[in-house]
Amino acid sequence: MTIDPICGMKVDEKEAEKKYLLVEKDGKKIYFCSKNCKDEFLNKKHTKEKPAMEETRKKKEKITISIANMHCSSCSASIENTLKIIDGIYEVRVNFASEKAYIEFYPGKISREKIESIIEKIGYAVIRAEEENTEGMMVFNLNLKIVGMDNSHCISVVDSALNKLNGIISKELYATERARIKYSPKVTDAETIKHAIKDAGYEPLEDATYDVIEKVKEKEVKNLKIRFAIAAILSIPLLYFSMTPHIGVILPFSDKFVAFAQFILTTSILIAGSIFFKRGITAVLKTKTANMDTLVAIGTGTAYLYSLAISIFIWVGNQNYSAYDLYYEASGLLITFILLGKMLEAFAKGKTSEAIKKLVGLQPKTAEVVRNGKETKISVDDVIEGDIIIVKPGEKIPVDGVIVEGYSSVDESMLTGESIPVEKSKGTEVIGATFNKTGSFKFKATKVGKDTALAQIIKLVEDTQGSKAPIERLVDKISAYFVPAVIGIGLISFVAWYLLGMGFVFALTIFIAVIIISCPCALGLATPTAVMVGTGLGAKNGILIKSAESLEIAHKIDIIVFDKTGTLTKGKPEVTDIISISGTNEKEILKYAAIAEKVSEHSIGEAITNRAKNENIEIPDAGSFNSFPGKGVEAGYESTEILIGNRKLMKEKNINLDDVENEIQKLEESGKTVVILLINKKISGIIAISDTIKENSKEAIAMLKKMNKEVIMITGDNKRTAIAIAKQLGIEKVLADVLPEEKANEIRKIQKNGKKVAMVGDGINDAPALVQADIGIAVASGTDVAIESADFVLMKDDLKDVVAAIDLSRYTMKKIKQNLFWAFLYNSIGIPIAAGILYPFTGFLLNPIIAGAAMAFSSISVVSNSLLMKGYKTKI
Numbered sequence: 093m094t095i096d097p098i099c100g101m102k103v104d105e106k107e108a109e110k111k112y113l114l115v116e117k118d119g120k121k122i123y124f125c126s127k128n129c130k131d132e133f134l135n136k137k138h139t140k141e142k143p144a145m146e147e148t149r150k151k152k153e154k155i156t157i158s159i160a161n162m163h164c165s166s167c168s169a170s171i172e173n174t175l176k177i178i179d180g181i182y183e184v185r186v187n188f189a190s191e192k193a194y195i196e197f198y199p200g201k202i203s204r205e206k207i208e209s210i211i212e213k214i215g216y217a218v219i220r221a222e223e224e225n226t227e228g229m230m231v232f233n234l235n236l237k238i239v240g241m242d243n244s245h246c247i248s249v250v251d252s253a254l255n256k257l258n259g260i261i262s263k264e265l266y267a268t269e270r271a272r273i274k275y276s277p278k279v280t281d282a283e284t285i286k287h288a289i290k291d292a293g294y295e296p297l298e299d300a301t302y303d304v305i306e307k308v309k310e311k312e313v314k315n316l317k318i319r320f321a322i323a324a325i326l327s328i329p330l331l332y333f334s335m336t337p338h339i340g341v342i343l344p345f346s347d348k349f350v351a352f353a354q355f356i357l358t359t360s361i362l363i364a365g366s367i368f369f370k371r372g373i374t375a376v377l378k379t380k381t382a383n384m385d386t387l388v389a390i391g392t393g394t395a396y397l398y399s400l401a402i403s404i405f406i407w408v409g410n411q412n413y414s415a416y417d418l419y420y421e422a423s424g425l426l427i428t429f430i431l432l433g434k435m436l437e438a439f440a441k442g443k444t445s446e447a448i449k450k451l452v453g454l455q456p457k458t459a460e461v462v463r464n465g466k467e468t469k470i471s472v473d474d475v476i477e478g479d480i481i482i483v484k485p486g487e488k489i490p491v492d493g494v495i496v497e498g499y500s501s502v503d504e505s506m507l508t509g510e511s512i513p514v515e516k517s518k519g520t521e522v523i524g525a526t527f528n529k530t531g532s533f534k535f536k537a538t539k540v541g542k543d544t545a546l547a548q549i550i551k552l553v554e555d556t557q558g559s560k561a562p563i564e565r566l567v568d569k570i571s572a573y574f575v576p577a578v579i580g581i582g583l584i585s586f587v588a589w590y591l592l593g594m595g596f597v598f599a600l601t602i603f604i605a606v607i608i609i610s611c612p613c614a615l616g617l618a619t620p621t622a623v624m625v626g627t628g629l630g631a632k633n634g635i636l637i638k639s640a641e642s643l644e645i646a647h648k649i650d651i652i653v654f655d656k657t658g659t660l661t662k663g664k665p666e667v668t669d670i671i672s673i674s675g676t677n678e679k680e681i682l683k684y685a686a687i688a689e690k691v692s693e694h695s696i697g698e699a700i701t702n703r704a705k706n707e708n709i710e711i712p713d714a715g716s717f718n719s720f721p722g723k724g725v726e727a728g729y730e731s732t733e734i735l736i737g738n739r740k741l742m743k744e745k746n747i748n749l750d751d752v753e754n755e756i757q758k759l760e761e762s763g764k765t766v767v768i769l770l771i772n773k774k775i776s777g778i779i780a781i782s783d784t785i786k787e788n789s790k791e792a793i794a795m796l797k798k799m800n801k802e803v804i805m806i807t808g809d810n811k812r813t814a815i816a817i818a819k820q821l822g823i824e825k826v827l828a829d830v831l832p833e834e835k836a837n838e839i840r841k842i843q844k845n846g847k848k849v850a851m852v853g854d855g856i857n858d859a860p861a862l863v864q865a866d867i868g869i870a871v872a873s874g875t876d877v878a879i880e881s882a883d884f885v886l887m888k889d890d891l892k893d894v895v896a897a898i899d900l901s902r903y904t905m906k907k908i909k910q911n912l913f914w915a916f917l918y919n920s921i922g923i924p925i926a927a928g929i930l931y932p933f934t935g936f937l938l939n940p941i942i943a944g945a946a947m948a949f950s951s952i953s954v955v956s957n958s959l960l961m962k963g964y965k966t967k968i
Contacts, residue, residue, distance in 0.1 A: 152182055155204055156554070157193045158219035159186070159211060160312055161371060166384060166575055166612050167216070169568055174214055178202065185560055189620030191309075194555070205283035215374030231261060234273040234282050237541065239295040241265065246294070253292035257285065270473055270541075271296075309438075316435040322364040323428040330357040334421035343415070350415040351403040358396060358420040365427035369393065384612050387575060388430055390582075391607035391940065395423040398600060419597070426608060426944035433948020437613070440955035451550050451631065454506055454525035459490035462534070479537045483528045491524040491540045498533030502526050507545065508634040508887040552636050552885070556627045561640035563908060564619035574612050578923065582606040585927040601940060605926035609943035610919055613951035618911035621958035626904035633966055634887035635897050636872075642883035644908075646867050646901030648848050652796055652894065653827075653839060653861075655853040656807035656814070657695060659871060660821060660891070661783035663854070665695050667703040668764060669780035671755055679709060681777035685769050686711045688727035688734045692719065696765065699781050720744075722808045722831035724767065735770040736779075739810055740829065742768055752778060763816035765809055785820060792891035793822050799898065806830055806838060806861075835861035852894055869894055896966040907961055911954045918950045 105123055162168055168186040171193060175184045180201025185194040195207060208218040241250055247265045254260055259279025264272040273285060286296040333354050336343055343350060362369070365388075372385035399420045405413045459472050462480040472490045475481070480496065483489055489502070499517040504526045513529055516522055522535055525546040541547065560568070586603035590596065623640045630637045637643050654660050670678045686704035689697030690711055704711055714727035714734070723744070724737015735745065739756075742749055747770065749756065755778055759766050764780040793803050806827040807814050814828035827838050835851075839861050842849050851858065851865035859881035862868030870882035871889055886893045926943055930936045 151199065152196050153199045154194070154196050155207075157195065157204075157208060157211065159191055159193055160217040160219055160309075161367070162186075162188055162191055162216060166386075166571055166616070167371075168616065169572055170214065171211060171216060174210065175207065178207075178210065181207070187560070187620055188616045189624055190554075192554075203283045205281055215371050231274050232277050232282070234271075234275060234285060236271045236273065236286070236289070237297045238265075238271050238289060239297065241271070241294050249292050250289055250294060253288045254285070257288055260285070313435065313438045316431060316438055319364045319367070320428070320431040320435050323361045323424075323431050326357050326361050326364075327425055327428045330354060330361070330421055330424045333357070333415075334418065347406050347415040351406045351418060354415075354418055354420040355400065355403050358399070358424040361424040361427050362392065362396060365392075365431055368427070368430070384575070387578060387607050387610060387612075388426075390579065391604045391944075392423040392426050394600065394607075395419050395426070395604055395940070399423065417597075419600070422601075422604060422940045425941045426604075429941065429944040429948050433945075433952060436948075436952050437617075437955060440952060440959060451546065451553065454488070455546060456488040456490050456525065460484075473541070475537055475540050477537055477540055480534055481537055482532070482534055483522075484532050485528060485530055487528050489522050489524055489526050489528060489535075491537045492544045493522055493524075493535040493537045493539070495520055495522060495533050495535045498531055500531030500533050501529045503529055507549065549631060549636060552638065553627050553631050556623070556637050556639055556643070561619055561623060561644040561908075563644060563905075563912075564623075564640065567615055567619060567912065571612050571615055574610070574615065578607065578610040581923060581927060589928060598937075601937065602926070602928050604940040605938045605943040606923060608940055609922045609926040609938070609947050614915035614918060614954045615912070617951055617954050617958075618915050619908050621955050622904055622907040622911060622961065625958050625961040626900060626907075629961065629964060630897070630900055633893070633896060633900075635893055635900065636885040636887065637897075638883045638885070642867055643901050643904055645848065646850070646884070646898050647905055649801065649850045649867055649898065650847040651802045651804060651842055652850045652852060653804045653806050653842070653865070654823075654891075655835075655851075655858050655861075656805055656809065656817065657783060658854045659852055660789045660805065661785050661817075663695060663783065665699040665765070665781045665783040667699055667779060668782045669759060669778070671778040671780075673752060673775050673777050676771070676776040678777075679707065681769055681779065682707065683709050683711070684729070684732070684734050684771055684776070685736050685767075685779055687714050687729050688717070688725050688736050690714065691717055692725055695783075696767065696781050697725070700779060721833075733770075733772050735773075736767055738765075738767055747775070749775075751775070757812065760810060760812035761816055763813060763820065765813055785817070786889070786891065788890050788892050790821050792895055795892065795895045796898075797822070799895070801898070804842075806835055808832070832858075833860070836864040839864045850894075850898075852891070869897065899966065900964075903961070903964055907958060911957055914957070915950070915954055918946075922946060922950075 159171070162171075168188040171186045172184050175181050175193075175195065181195065181197045183196040186192075187194070193211070197207065211218055238250060241247060250271070251263070251265055254263055254273070257280055259276045261274040261276060263274070275281075275285065289296040333343070333350050345353075368385045368388040372387070372389035376386055399418045402413050402417050402419070406415070456472055458469050459475050459479075460467055460469050460482045461475065462468075462482065467482060475491050481490060481493065483500075485500075495516055495518050497518065499515070501513040502516050502522060503513050504523060507523060507526060516533065523546070524539075524544045539545070542551070582603045585606055586599045589602050590599035619640075623643060626643055627637050627640075657663055657665075667682075670681055672678055672681060682700070682704050686701045686709065689700045690713065692698075701711060712729065714729050716728035718726045720726075720737060720741055723741035724735070726733070726735045728734070735741075739749070747768070749768065752768070752775060756766050756768075759778070759780040764782045767779050767781070768775060769777040769779060796803055802825070803823050804825045804827060805814065805818050805821070805823045807817075808830055809817075809828055811826065811828040814826045818824070818826045830838055835858060839849055839851055843864075843866070848866045850867040850869055851861045852869045852871070853862055854871055858870075862870060862881040862883075867884065868882040869884040869886065871886050871891075884897050886897070922943070925936075926938045928937060
C-alpha cells in the first residue's frame with residue numbers, strides 16, 4: 093500500500109498498475125487512486141497555470157447535500173453520473189440509503205447553488221431549511237457558521253455587508269460565529285449572501301441542520317401515507333368492478349358504465365402514484381438513464397393505455413370488446429402495492445439511521461454559564477470557548493471542557509460504551525452530552541459547536557454512512573445495466589410469446605410482470621443499509637469507523653501490529669531503579685537526568701522529571717539542549733555536560749558499556765527500559781523505567797489469537813526489554829529498536845509478503861504507520877476523536893475493542909452478503925418466472941399484481957435483514 097500524493101488516499105500498487113494509474117518520475121513510481129488524481133498530477137507537472145488559477149484548483153471544498161425523492165440505486169447512480177461530468181466537480185458519492193450526496197468541488201469554478209440546481213433539474217429535491225411566512229411568500233432560512241465573527245465589531249461588519257443586499261428579510265448575528273438569515277429566494281440566493289460575507293473578510297460555512305432534514309423526511313413519509321390511503325380506498329371498488337366478471341358474477345351495470353368506472357378509479361390511483369411517472373420520465377429525458385420509477389411507469393402505463401384503448405372501443409359501441417377485456421386492475425393495484433412498499437421502506441430506512449438520531453438527541457439544548465459574575469441560562473449554540481459553565485447533579489454536560497472547580501462522577505457510556513462512571517475532579521476533561529451523576533462542578537469550555545467530541549462523532553458516522561465499500565461499487569456497476577437489461581428481457585418475452593401465438597393480452601401480461609417484478613431497489617439497499625446499522629452499532633459501543641471500505645476490509649486482516657507504549661501499556665512510565673556508578677549519589681543522578689529531560693516531550697523524560705519533583709529536587713533550566721528522537725537527549729548546565737539515552741545513543745557516541753552491561757541486562761530482562769546517564773563524558777548512573785501493562789491487553793491478545801490473527805509488538809525499546817514485555821502479554825513476535833519514523837517501513841515489509849496488516853497505536857507518534865497499514869486503529873485520547881491517520885478510532889482505552897471492531901466488520905459483511913444473496917436470488921428467480929418459463933410445464937403464469945407485491949416487499953426484506961443487526965452483541 094502507498095499514498096496518493098494528490099488526495100492522500102491509500103492506494104494498492106498492484107491495482108493501480110493494472111489500471112495504469114501510475115507515473116514514473118526520477119526512476120520512482122508514483123501511484124494514484126483515480127484517473128482524476130493522476131490527471132491533476134500531470135497537469136501540475138506539465139502545464140504552467142497562472143498563480144490565481146493554480147490556487148483555485150488547489151482549494152477544494154467538501155459539502156454534503158441532503159436529497160429527497162431517490163427511490164433506488166439507479167437514482168443515486170443517475171445523480172452521480174450527471175454531476176461527475178460537470179466542470180469544477182472533483183468527486184461525487186451519492187448514498188441511496190442515507191439520501192445524501194457527498195461532493196468535493198472547486199468553488200472557483202462552480203458553486204453549491206449551481207450543484208443543487210443541477211440536482212433539481214434532473215428531477216430530485218434538495219433539502220434546504222425553508223418555510224412559508226404568514227403572507228404566503230416563500231422564505232428560505234440560511235443557518236451559517238461565520239468563521240472569525242466572534243466580537244461586536246465583526247458582527248457590525250457582517251451586518252453592514254448584508255444590509256447592502258436586496259431580499260434579506262431578517263438576520264440574527266451572534267458572537268459565537270453563528271448567523272440565522274431569512275431571505276426571499278425570488279430576490280437573492282444563498283450563494284450571493286455567502287459571497288457578500290466572504291467579501292467582508294469572513295468565511296461562511298453552510299449545512300442543512302439535522303432537524304430540517306428530519307422534517308423533510310417526515311413530510312415525505314406523510315406524503316406517501318396520504319397517497320397510499322387514497323390508492324387503497326379507490327382500489328376496493330376497482331377490485332369489485334374488475335374481478336367480479338372473472339368469477340362469473342354478472343354486474344348490474346352496462347359495459348360502458350363498468351369501463352367508465354374503472355377508468356375514473358384507475359386514473360385517480362395513477363394520480364396518487366404520479367411520483368413514479370414524473371421521476372421515471374424525467375430520468376429518461378434529462379439524464380438518459382432508466383430507474384425503478386421508469387420500470388413502474390412503463391409497466392403500469394402500458395396496462396393503463398391498453399385498457400383505455402379497449403374502453404374507447406366499448407364506448408363507441410364496438411361489440412368485439414367487453415368489460416371482461418379490460419386490464420385496469422393491473423395498473424391500479426400495482427400502484428397501490430408499490431406505494432405500500434415504498435411507505436414501509438421509508439419507515440424501515442428511517443430506522444437504519446437511528447444511531448445518528450440518538451447521537452443528535454444526546455446534545456443538551458441549554459447551558460448555565462457564568463458571565464459578568466451572574467449565572468445565566470443560554471442556548472448551547474451560544475456557548476463560546478472560555479465560558480465557565482455550571483453543571484449540577486442529574487444534568488447533561490453541554491460542551492467539552494476542563495473542570496476548574498468541584499468534583500463528580502460522570503456517566504460517559506452514551507459516547508464510549510463504558511458502563512462504569514468516571515470520577516472527575518479539578519483539571520480533568522469532561523465530554524459534552526455525557527451525564528453528571530452525583531456532584532456539582534464548574535468547568536471551562538474548550539470545544540464548542542462542531543469541534544465537540546459529539547459533533548465530531550456525528551460527522552464521522554455520517555461520513556462513513558455516506559462512503560461506499562468496494563462491494564457496493566461493484567453492485568453500482570451491475571445496477572447501471574440492470575434496468576435496461578430488464579426492459580430488454582420484457583420486450584423479448586413479449587415478442588416471443590406473441591409470435592408463439594399466445595395472443596396480445598397474454599404477451600402483454602408477461603411484459604408487465606417482467607418489468608414490475610424486477611427490483612433494483614433491493615440491490616441498491618443491500619450494502620448501505622447494513623453499513624449504516626453497522627457504523628451505528630460501532631458508535632454505540634465506542635468504536636468509530638471512518639469509511640465503509642475500512643469496515644469491509646477489517647475482518648480480512650491477517651496480522652495485527654501493536655505499538656507498545658501507550659497502547660499495550662498505560663503510557664505512564666515510572667522510575668523503578670536508580671543505580672549509582674562511580675560514586676555519584678542517587679539524588680544527584682536524578683537531578684542531572686531531570687535537568688536534561690525537563691523540556692523533553694518523551695514519556696521517559698516525563699517519568700524522570702516527575703520522580704525528581706516527587707523527591708522535592710529543584711530542577712534548574714539547562715543552558716543548551718539537543719534531542720536525538722528515539723534515543724535520548726544531551727544538555728549543558730553551567731560547566732557540566734549531560735548525556736542521557738539508550739544503547740543506540742551510547743553506540744553512536746562510542747560509549748563503552750562493558751562495565752555496566754550486567755546491570756543493564758538484569759533490568760532489561762525484567763521488562764524495564766534502561767537509560768544511561770553520563771556527566772562530563774563519564775558514566776555516572778543507570779535509570780530503569782517501567783510502564784504498567786493495561787488491564788485488558790493480555791486478554792485482547794488471547795482473543796485475537798483465537799480468531800487466528802497473528803499478533804506482533806513494535807517498539808523503540810531494545811530487544812531484551814521488548815521480549816520480556818511480550819512474554820507477559822503472550823506475544824511471540826517482536827519488532828524492537830524501531831524508531832518512530834521507521835515503523836511505517838516495518839509495516840511495508842510485512843505487507844510485501846502479501847499479508848493484510850492492521851496497526852494499533854495512539855494516532856500521534858504512530859501516524860505514518862497507521863496510514864501505511866491496510867487498517868489503522870487509533871486509541872483516542874479524551875475528546876480527540878478526529879484522528880486523521882486512523883481508519884478506526886476506539887473511544888475506550890480497552891484493547892478488547894480491537895477484537896470487537898474486527899468482529900463487527902465480519903458480522904456487517906455477513907449481513908451485506910446475505911442481503912445481496914437474497915436480492916440477486918429474488919431477481920434471478922423472479923424475472924424468469926415472470927417471463928413465463930414455468931408456463932409450458934405447469935401452466936403457471938405470474939399475475940402482474942402478485943409481481944408488484946413481490947417487488948414492493950423485496951426491498952423491505954433487505955432493509956429488515958439489516959435492521960436485525962441491532963440485536964448483535966459484541967464478542968467481548
